[in-house]
Amino acid sequence: MSILVYIEHAEGSVKKTSLEAVSFGKALADKTSGGEVIALALGSISDEALAIAGTAGASKVMHVADGNLDAGVIQAHADAVAQVYKQVGANTLVLSKSSLGDAVAARLAVKLDAGLVSNVVDLPDTTGGYKVKRSIYTGKAFAETTVNKDHKILAVKKNAVDLLTNGPEATVEKVSLSIADENFAAKITSTDKAEGEILLPEADVVVSGGRGMKGPENWGMIEELAKELGAATGCSKPVSDIGWRPHHEHVGQTGVKVAPTLYLAVGISGAIQHLAGVNSSKYIVVINKDPEAPFFKAADYGIVGDAFEVLPKLIEAVKAIK
Amino acid sequence: MKILVCITHVPDTTSKIQFTDNDTKFDKSGVQFIIGPYDDYALARAVELKDALGASLTVLNVGEADTEPTLRKALAIGADDAIRVNAFPTDALFVARQIAAIAKENSYDLILMGRESIDFNGGMVHGMVGELLGMPSISPVMKLDVEGETVKMAREIEGGKEYLEAKLPLIAGCQEPIAEWKIPNMRGIMSARTKPLNVVEAVDSEVATDVTAFKLPPAKGSVKLVDKDNVEELVKLLKNEAKVL
Numbered sequence: 001m002s003i004l005v006y007i008e009h010a011e012g013s014v015k016k017t018s019l020e021a022v023s024f025g026k027a028l029a030d031k032t033s034g035g036e037v038i039a040l041a042l043g044s045i046s047d048e049a050l051a052i053a054g055t056a057g058a059s060k061v062m063h064v065a066d067g068n069l070d071a072g073v074i075q076a077h078a079d080a081v082a083q084v085y086k087q088v089g090a091n092t093l094v095l096s097k098s099s100l101g102d103a104v105a106a107r108l109a110v111k112l113d114a115g116l117v118s119n120v121v122d123l124p125d126t127t128g129g130y131k132v133k134r135s136i137y138t139g140k141a142f143a144e145t146t147v148n149k150d151h152k153i154l155a156v157k158k159n160a161v162d163l164l165t166n167g168p169e170a171t172v173e174k175v176s177l178s179i180a181d182e183n184f185a186a187k188i189t190s191t192d193k194a195e196g197e198i199l200l201p202e203a204d205v206v207v208s209g210g211r212g213m214k215g216p217e218n219w220g221m222i223e224e225l226a227k228e229l230g231a232a233t234g235c236s237k238p239v240s241d242i243g244w245r246p247h248h249e250h251v252g253q254t255g256v257k258v259a260p261t262l263y264l265a266v267g268i269s270g271a272i273q274h275l276a277g278v279n280s281s282k283y284i285v286v287i288n289k290d291p292e293a294p295f296f297k298a299a300d301y302g303i304v305g306d307a308f309e310v311l312p313k314l315i316e317a318v319k320a321i322k
Numbered sequence: 323m324k325i326l327v328c329i330t331h332v333p334d335t336t337s338k339i340q341f342t343d344n345d346t347k348f349d350k351s352g353v354q355f356i357i358g359p360y361d362d363y364a365l366a367r368a369v370e371l372k373d374a375l376g377a378s379l380t381v382l383n384v385g386e387a388d389t390e391p392t393l394r395k396a397l398a399i400g401a402d403d404a405i406r407v408n409a410f411p412t413d414a415l416f417v418a419r420q421i422a423a424i425a426k427e428n429s430y431d432l433i434l435m436g437r438e439s440i441d442f443n444g445g446m447v448h449g450m451v452g453e454l455l456g457m458p459s460i461s462p463v464m465k466l467d468v469e470g471e472t473v474k475m476a477r478e479i480e481g482g483k484e485y486l487e488a489k490l491p492l493i494a495g496c497q498e499p500i501a502e503w504k505i506p507n508m509r510g511i512m513s514a515r516t517k518p519l520n521v522v523e524a525v526d527s528e529v530a531t532d533v534t535a536f537k538l539p540p541a542k543g544s545v546k547l548v549d550k551d552n553v554e555e556l557v558k559l560l561k562n563e564a565k566v567l
């Protein structure tokens with residue numbers, strides 16, 4: 001018996017959210033005598049970069065170094081994961097929620113005849129049956145979900161467990177698979193992706209601007225504050241609808257759901273649909289000139305004031321403590 | 323060409339989420355139900371494709387009788403006919419099996435739905451249907467064009483997008499900005515009343531997962547306000563109290 005963790009990588013490194021999934025697998029194994037925690041990586045990446053999965057709790061990494069898997073072709077990844085899952089005799093698959101992870105997990109639930117739970121926020125309760133706590137209604141509630149299958153797939157939300165960093169580096173074992181052509185039926189023709197940017201769904205700090213920022217020309221302040229805080233930048237839906245900011249920055253019910261330790265909202269009113277995307281944040285700071293803005297009710301800290309006066313001072317104050 | 327759009331019947335985005343029966347049931351009192359916002363994007367794009375390509379457009383919901391007004395709304399927006407699989411949608415795999423059974427019977431070329439429902443947010447049904455039918459399933463799709471047998475798509479990935487091509491038939495989980503939400507007009511609403519809405523029984527399906535209890539998050543404490551002329555104080559609080567800097 002073992003726990004397989006599907007890990008993603010970008011720009012030569014394992015994603016932090018995937019390392020969290022490894023730590024989730026490790027905590028699950030410790031809790032349930034679940035056996036070995038094996039991380040699985042697909043596509044080109046160096047052994048040194050993969051060894052870090054050990055520090056997060058994996059006892060070894062299996063690597064399918066097939067260049068055809070560099071692009072995240074959903075069916076091909078699902079097929080590869082299913083093959084390795086069966087090879088190692090796993091009974092649980094853990095992965096981190098992401099655009100690829102979700103799509104792959106869904107196909108695997110059918111392939112592996114497994115009970116799948118998404119948006120998992122805590123370790124399963126196995127005292128009677130197998131109960132998993134997951135986030136529902138876009139963060140407005142939780143559901144305790146009982147899994148009635150021998151095989152389980154858990155798609156884990158950011159911050160579900162603490163990231164472990166103190167394990168020994170893991171050895172990397174190469175696996176070669178044969179993946180049938182039909183799994184490459186959908187072809188990725190090109191990718192258009194920001195390089196070297198902190199990505200919104202994975203960020204620990206997010207600075208977001210709303211319509212109160214008045215126009216795209218004023219985003220310099222948001223970006224500067226984000227840079228000082230090591231943060232990703234986000235925005236409200238109207239801001240991306242009007243085209244002030246790219247669509248992938250849109251946070252909320254119909255956009256990206258974030259779960260940072262700190263979410264800083266500037267000139268955003270705090271409509272319920274925006275809050276739905278940020279309610280898993282640990283701390284929320286709101287800057288708004290309207291003391292009645294609904295966002296203050298969801299905030300931990302706030303400043304009632306004009307963003308154009310407050311932001312420059314805030315940037316200086318953050319610089320000053322560094 | 324035959325298009326199927328699967329829609330969810332979900333609480334309006336402004337609904338207060340509450341539970342009854344000892345936290346085992348969703349409390350529907352006072353809640354407005356709508357077409358899931360992501361499904362609404364899928365439907366809007368499907369109506370555009372129907373008009374452009376002369377396709378037929380069926381909408382499908384797995385749900386009990388109270389979801390019919392939501393299906394009628396989809397008919398008013400532009401679907402030709404509707405199917406309701408008469409069953410409570412217990413979990414994603416159950417719903418996927420129902421959709422796959424209907425799809426097998428009717429051989430749709432394109433199956434669209436939202437990237438996720440806004441009640442359970444699983445985002446899994448399209449992938450499961452894809453696997454059950456042996457078709458590509460692409461999600462979240464923000465652009466979708468059909469050129470002959472080829473579908474060209476843009477899919478959102480962390481920090482950007484990915485462009486894809488695949489042949490019909492296929493399944494896509496949709497999100498904005500694939501199309502603009504459509505509001506039904508008077509003519510649509512009138513004609514929706516007489517469009518066919520067929521009710522079929524569910525195919526057998528085991529329950530792989532089921533919800534045994536609901537819970538609300540703890541209430542948020544009140545906000546600590548810092549004076550706008552004392553911004554340094556905020557940074558101090560974040561550093562020393564919240565310990566996030």
Ligand SMILES: Cc1cc2nc3c(=O)[nH]c(=O)nc-3n(C[C@H](O)[C@H](O)[C@H](O)COP(=O)(O)OP(=O)(O)OC[C@H]3O[C@@H](n4cnc5c(N)ncnc54)[C@H](O)[C@@H]3O)c2cc1C
Nearest residue numbers: 210211212236237252253254267268269273274289290307
């Ligand atoms: C089905 C549905 C789904 C939706 N999904 C989303 C979603 O995913 N994400 C989302 O964000 N929205 C979503 N919305 C829209 C949402 O309802 C709000 O309209 C939107 O969030 C408002 O954006 P905003 O706060 O930037 O703009 P506004 O509501 O216009 O608020 C601007 C705020 O800026 C403040 N302000 C103005 N000037 C200044 C200044 N100089 N300094 C400081 N503050 C200032 C104002 O006091 C105000 O509070 C959705 C709506 C629907 C119906």
